[in-house]
Amino acid sequence: MFTTGFKFFFGIGMALATGAVFYGYTTGGNHMGPLSMGWKGGIGEHLGYSLLLGLGVTAMTVALFLVFFRDADPAAQAHYMGVEQIPTNSLVTASFWPVVGAFAVGTMAIGLVLHTAVFVTGLVVCGVVAIEWLMDGWADRATGDPEANRALRNRVMAPIEIPALGAAIVALGVLATSRILLATSKLGSVVVAGVVSVLILGIAVLFARKTRINKNILAGSVLLLAVAVLVGGIVATVTGERDFHPHEVHDAPHGTDTGEGH
Amino acid sequence: MTMTDSPPAANTALAAASPRVVGLFDALTTTDHKRIGRLWIRSGLLGLLAATLVGVVLTIENSNSSPDDVFGGINNYFQYFSLYRFGLVLLVVAPLFVGLATVVVPMQVGATNIAFPRAAHGAVWLFMIGAGTTVVSVVSGGGWGALDGVTGAEQDAIALTLAGTGLVIVSLLAASVCVATTVVSLRTSGMNLMRVPLFAWSMLVAAGVWLLTLPVALSNLVLVYFDLRGGPRTPESFGIAEGSNAIYSQIGWLVEQPQIYAFAIPVLGVLGTIAPVVAKRRHAQHVIAVALIGLFGLLSVGGWSQPWFQGDNYDEKFVFIVFGLFAAIPVLGSIGAAADTIVGRGSDGDPDPGADVGGERGLAGLLSVYGLGAIGAALLLLAGTVAGLARVIQPWDLGDRTTVTSVMNLVLFSAAAAAIAGIWFWAPKIGGRELPVSTGRLAMLDVVAGAVLLGGADFVNGFLETPAFGYQVAGSSAPLVAEPSNQGFVEAMNVVGAIGAVLIALGALAVFAAMAKAMRSSGAVDDNPYGGQTLEWTTSSPPPPGNFSEPPGRVVSEAPLLDTVNENGEEA
Numbered sequence: 001m002f003t004t005g006f007k008f009f010f011g012i013g014m015a016l017a018t019g020a021v022f023y024g025y026t027t028g029g030n031h032m033g034p035l036s037m038g039w040k041g042g043i044g045e046h047l048g049y050s051l052l053l054g055l056g057v058t059a060m061t062v063a064l065f066l067v068f069f070r071d072a073d074p075a076a077q078a079h080y081m082g083v084e085q086i087p088t089n090s091l092v093t094a095s096f097w098p099v100v101g102a103f104a105v106g107t108m109a110i111g112l113v114l115h116t117a118v119f120v121t122g123l124v125v126c127g128v129v130a131i132e133w134l135m136d137g138w139a140d141r142a143t144g145d146p147e148a149n150r151a152l153r154n155r156v157m158a159p160i161e162i163p164a165l166g167a168a169i170v171a172l173g174v175l176a177t178s179r180i181l182l183a184t185s186k187l188g189s190v191v192v193a194g195v196v197s198v199l200i201l202g203i204a205v206l207f208a209r210k211t212r213i214n215k216n217i218l219a220g221s222v223l224l225l226a227v228a229v230l231v232g233g234i235v236a237t238v239t240g241e242r243d244f245h246p247h248e249v250h251d252a253p254h255g256t257d258t259g260e261g262h
Numbered sequence: 263m264t265m266t267d268s269p270p271a272a273n274t275a276l277a278a279a280s281p282r283v284v285g286l287f288d289a290l291t292t293t294d295h296k297r298i299g300r301l302w303i304r305s306g307l308l309g310l311l312a313a314t315l316v317g318v319v320l321t322i323e324n325s326n327s328s329p330d331d332v333f334g335g336i337n338n339y340f341q342y343f344s345l346y347r348f349g350l351v352l353l354v355v356a357p358l359f360v361g362l363a364t365v366v367v368p369m370q371v372g373a374t375n376i377a378f379p380r381a382a383h384g385a386v387w388l389f390m391i392g393a394g395t396t397v398v399s400v401v402s403g404g405g406w407g408a409l410d411g412v413t414g415a416e417q418d419a420i421a422l423t424l425a426g427t428g429l430v431i432v433s434l435l436a437a438s439v440c441v442a443t444t445v446v447s448l449r450t451s452g453m454n455l456m457r458v459p460l461f462a463w464s465m466l467v468a469a470g471v472w473l474l475t476l477p478v479a480l481s482n483l484v485l486v487y488f489d490l491r492g493g494p495r496t497p498e499s500f501g502i503a504e505g506s507n508a509i510y511s512q513i514g515w516l517v518e519q520p521q522i523y524a525f526a527i528p529v530l531g532v533l534g535t536i537a538p539v540v541a542k543r544r545h546a547q548h549v550i551a552v553a554l555i556g557l558f559g560l561l562s563v564g565g566w567s568q569p570w571f572q573g574d575n576y577d578e579k580f581v582f583i584v585f586g587l588f589a590a591i592p593v594l595g596s597i598g599a600a601a602d603t604i605v606g607r608g609s610d611g612d613p614d615p616g617a618d619v620g621g622e623r624g625l626a627g628l629l630s631v632y633g634l635g636a637i638g639a640a641l642l643l644l645a646g647t648v649a650g651l652a653r654v655i656q657p658w659d660l661g662d663r664t665t666v667t668s669v670m671n672l673v674l675f676s677a678a679a680a681a682i683a684g685i686w687f688w689a690p691k692i693g694g695r696e697l698p699v700s701t702g703r704l705a706m707l708d709v710v711a712g713a714v715l716l717g718g719a720d721f722v723n724g725f726l727e728t729p730a731f732g733y734q735v736a737g738s739s740a741p742l743v744a745e746p747s748n749q750g751f752v753e754a755m756n757v758v759g760a761i762g763a764v765l766i767a768l769g770a771l772a773v774f775a776a777m778a779k780a781m782r783s784s785g786a787v788d789d790n791p792y793g794g795q796t797l798e799w800t801t802s803s804p805p806p807p808g809n810f811s812e813p814p815g816r817v818v819s820e821a822p823l824l825d826t827v828n829e830n831g832e833e834a
Contacts, residue, residue, distance in 0.1 A: 005447040047566055047581065058474050065439065066447060092375065094291035098384030105432070106391035109425035113418055133380065215287035223290065 002067060009063035016056030024049045093146060095136050096219075101129040132157070173200075293379035294807060295368050300692060301386045302361025302437070303685060305393065307773060309353035310678060312397075314767040316346045321716070321760040325753065341405035343731055344510055345397070347517045348406065350674045351525055352430045353393050356472075358681035359528045360437045363465040365692050366684075367441055369798035369805060370459045372450025372814040377443035385436035392429025399423040407509035417490060424487045424509070431480050438469035438476075450797070452817040459796040459820065460551055461684070464531025467559035471524040478565030482512045485570075511569055518666060519650040520585040521564025522673050529643045529680040530555045530596045536636040536687060537600035539794055540627035544821050546606050547599035554599070558592035561585050577654070577661045586654030590647035597640050604628070631702030632792070635683025638710035639676045645714070646672030649721050658725075665724030667731075668717045675713035675766060682706060682773055690787045693780070694804030701776035708769030715762025719755040728752050795821035 002010075024034025024044040031041025034049065043049045104125035111119030139153030140146075177196050181189040207213075292298065320343060323332050333339040368376045376382050399405075404419030406427075445458060445466040458466070486509045515521050534555070538545045545551060567582050576582060627633050650669045653660045660666075682705060689697045724730075726748050790799040800823065801810050819825055 003447065005443070008446065047571070050571075051563070051566060055474060058470075062439075062442070062446075062473070066443065092293045092379045094288065094293055095380055096291045098380045099290050099387045102384050102387035102391055102433075105388055106395065106429060109392075109429050110395065110422065113421040113425055136380075216285040219285075219287035219290050223286070 005066040006063045009059045009066065013056045013058075013060030013063060016052050016059060020049050020052035020056060023052055093136070093140055093150070095133070097129050097132045097136065099223075101126065101133070104129055293375065293383060295376035295379060295382065296365050296692065296805065298376070298379070298382050298386055299361045299363075299365030302357050302364055302389070303692065304361075305386070305390055306354055306356075306358035306361055306681070307770075307777075309349060309357065309393065311767075311770045311774060313346055313349045313354050314763065314770045316342055316349070317716075317763045318760070318767050320346055321756070321763040325756040325760050335410075337409045340407075340409050340510075340731075341400055344406045345400045347670065348427065348513075349397075350670075350678075351517055351522070352427070352434070353396070355525045355674055355677040355681065356434050357389060358678065358685075359465065359468065359525075360434065360441065362681060362684045362688065362692075363441045363462075363469075363528070364437065366688050366798055367462045367465055368444050368448065369691065369801065369809050370462045370796050371445055371448055371453060372797045372810070372817070373444055373448035374808045374810065376440050377448055378440045381436050382440040385433045385440070388429055388436070389433035392426045392431075392433055394426075396423055396426030396430060399426055406513070420509070421487060421490060424483050424490070427513075428480055428483050431476050431483075435473060435476055435480075438472045441465050442469035442473070450814045450817055456549060456552060457817055457820045460534030460545070460548070460555065461528065461531035463552055464528045464534070464555050467555055468524065468527040471527065471559050471563055475521060475524060475563060475565040478568075479513050479516055482568070482570065486512050513568075515564055515568040517670050517674075518567075519564070519653065519669055519673075520562050520567060520582075520589060522670055523558065523562035523589055523647065523650075524564065526643050526646070526673050526677040526680075527555065527559050527562060528684075529639050529676055530558060530593065532680040532684050532687075533596060533600050533636045533640045535796070536632050536683065537603045538821065539687075539792055540630070540633045540636075541604040542627070542793060543603065544795070544819075544824060545599070546603040548820050551596055551599045554592040554595045558589070558596075561589045561592070578656065583654040583656070586650050590644065590651050593640070593644045593647050597644060600637075600640065629703070630686075630792070631697070631699055631706055632683045632687035634703060634710075635679050635686065635706045638706060639680035639683060642672055642676030642679060642710060642713050642717075645717065646676055649717065652721075652724075660724050662729055663724035664720040664728045664730050668720035668724060671720065672713060672717035675709060675716070679706065679709045679713070682709065682769075685773075687792065688798070689780070690789075690791060690803035691798050691801075691805055694787060695780050695783060695785075696787055696791060697780045698776050701772050701779065705769045705772035705776065708765045708772060712762040712765030712767075712769060715765065716759050717762075719759035719762065723752050723755050726752050726755075790823070795823045797822055799823055 021034045027044035027048065029042050029044035029049075032039070033041030033043045037043065037053070104122050106122070108119050108122030108126065111117070111122050135153060135157055139149045139156075142149050142152050173196075177192070181192060289297065319332060320339075323339065333342060364376055364382060368374070399419050399422035402419050403416055404421075404423040406420075406423060408416055408420065442465075445462050449458065455463070490509075530551070534545060534548075534551045564585075567576050567579075567585075569576060628637070646669050649665060649672060652658060653665045653669060682702075685692065686697050686702050689695060787803040789802055791803075797814050797817070798805075800814065814822070817825075
């Protein structure tokens with residue numbers, strides 16, 4: 001149940017936390033201050049108390065981390081799998097969710113500066129990554145056979161993933177295209193709409209004709225798109241919003257429609 | 263945690279879980295720690311090249327009396343000055359060591375992979391995104407504050423710099439958890455903490471200190487972010503909007519002692535690992551070296567020594583002085599222990615029976631790239647900690663002088679030199695090929711000699727009452743360029759510093775040249791070409807997925823390979 005690493009760090013954490021309380025009371029702490037981190041009373045000398053308690057809490061956090069994520073414990077892993085020998089190869093299969101998660105966190109950080117909608121987009125993607133990551137982690141440990149694990153994971157997640165991904169692609173495409181149409185002139189918007197239509201048709205034909213697409217090309221395209229979104233966000237932040245020049249409404253007699261400003 | 267099927271035999275079934283990785287798709291989805299580590303190392307080396315080039319321009323600018331000609335204003339100079347400092351710590355030294363640790367530490371402790379490989383992979387990508395955001399935002403007018411007041415678009419760019427820096431710190435924290443957990447929880451049978459190789463041990467200590475202190479930096483960033491966005495609403499406001507170096511002041515402790523030492527803890531681990539290899543015998547003082555690395559880690563905890571907690575005179579506090587006075591001791595002790603190993607006759611007084619495990623010996627070993635690098639880096643670190651010791655001697659009043667810059671440059675380039683030495687030493691395991699020796703020696707000599715000139719010039723200038731730039735702009739009442747007592751000599755020393763910076767940049771270029779040369783080379787590499795004594799040298803070069811074709815046997819000492827060699831120098 002409790003791994004060696006957990007015992008080691010939890011022991012250190014408890015000793016340091018106890019030391020912090022002792023230090024607090026011996027350096028002027030009063031009432032319940034050292035026990036309640038200053039909520040009910042003084043904690044004594046701040047620096048030493050903070051250092052000791054900070055170290056203690058960090059150690060205990062690491063301890064909890066170790067006991068919750070038992071995949072970092074080969075003995076526990078072997079016990080869980082019901083095998084005598086500790087596995088020689090990693091159970092953790094390849095996954096693109098860490099990279100997606102990194103871009104999602106990056107999007108959140110940029111969104112914090114740029115626009116709430118960008119931040120929320122990043123947050124939503126982070127939520128999706130968390131669920132997918134958890135499912136991958138669960139499937140990796142389901143059986144000792146990686147192929148069976150993969151099939152099991154897909155059986156649970158594919159009915160959710162495929163419609164959701166399709167909806168997201170359509171929504172993103174519509175949103176991006178609408179922004180472009182709004183930013184270009186009347187003639188430009190017609191050209192853009194035509195190009196986008198041809199692109200959609202072309203990609204659909206490509207998908208229909210090729211049953212298998214090179215994974216590297218697909219990954220490269222997705223990576224380029226993600227980088228483009230981030231770079232676009234950074235550039236937009238740095239350059240700021242473009243200037244708006246609203247039509248001026250000249251003074252006109254009441255009840256007179258000049259036709260300007262519309 | 264549900265068992266849905268009876269598991270087959272672990273070894274055969276799990277072999278399929280780590281397929282050979284090729285192409286971009288596999289690079290984006292890999293959970294192989296070697297591939298993840300290589301990404302960290304490449305990012306760090308790219309950062310090294312960029313930072314050293316910025317350093318060259320800064321030092322050349324310093325060589326004349328007005329420090330803002332090239333940059334077109336004191337504010338721009340301030341931005342690149344900050345980028346150089348924070349860049350060296352967060353975008354060069356930390357990722358280089360994290361990369362080395364990600365590749366090497368799991369093999370050193372006999373693990374098949376790093377702990378939480380997906381988190382490790384996510385961390386390196388988060389690092390690259392954060393680093394890119396930081397650099398682009400600084401170049402575009404952001405940075406860590408603005409001396410001439412913050413305007414609309416500039417505020418966004420500064421906020422973006424803060425966000426990018428935060429991402430970098432979060433990524434380093436995630437990577438630290440992976441490395442530390444690997445050492446704590448994935449050690450092979452028989453490897454207690456006293457038998458952990460010194461590099462792995464130093465990374466455990468470093469990761470622990472980073473986990474303790476980098477969240478403090480993150481908190482500083484959050485505070486100044488809210489202040490930047492919300493304006494001066496409280497008495498504790500930093501006054502960022504009005505124009506100051508307040509943001510730099512809040513996180514400047516990252517590049518000052520004692521925290522700066524935290525990024526050089528692995529220097530002692532690299533020295534402790536390479537010294538026995540050069541000497542062809544066990545480390546003479548392994549247990550003492552373990553304790554000294556731990557002590558150095560303790561003395562490098564620096565989140566508390568900053569204006570937020572201690573006020574502006576934090577460097578006059580008793581604890582700060584004590585940390586500064588004692589930091590040189592574990593470094594000196596580690597160098598002594600390494601010297602005892604190289605010059606002495608082994609821990610038991612007799613020549614080690616494992617002396618014939620291959621590799622260069624004696625002077626040739628010392629003159630190898632990794633030998634030169636490990637020793638040079640350790641001596642640089644000693645010089646840095648001694649400069650730090652001088653800084654805390656109150657009657658000398660060096661706290662706001664260029665001595666501070668000297669400590670930073672000496673310590674950080676000591677760390678960079680150690681990382682380069684590590685890359686050369688573990689190259690067969692990192693990339694499956696050896697790196698060229700002649701170019702490596704050139705790079706190493708350039709970096710070490712350049713760091714001596716750069717750090718030495720600032721150290722001397724500190725005694726000539728030359729104020730450090732960060733302190734010059736800290737208070738609005740202080741003059742931006744103070745008159746030193748001997749202006750001519752100070753300028754001459756600045757030229758020496760500039761020569762040092764150029765040498766370091768040439769060293770960084772030489773590293774890239776060596777890597778390019780190695781990429782073109784082909785041919786098999788021995789499993790253990792240098793006579794390494796730890797578990798990573800028991801596997802092939804490059805190592806297979808899962809690292810070991812067979813699980814390592816029970817470890818009974820800190821040098822398992824010497825345990826398998828009998829008294830005749832043959833494999834047991």
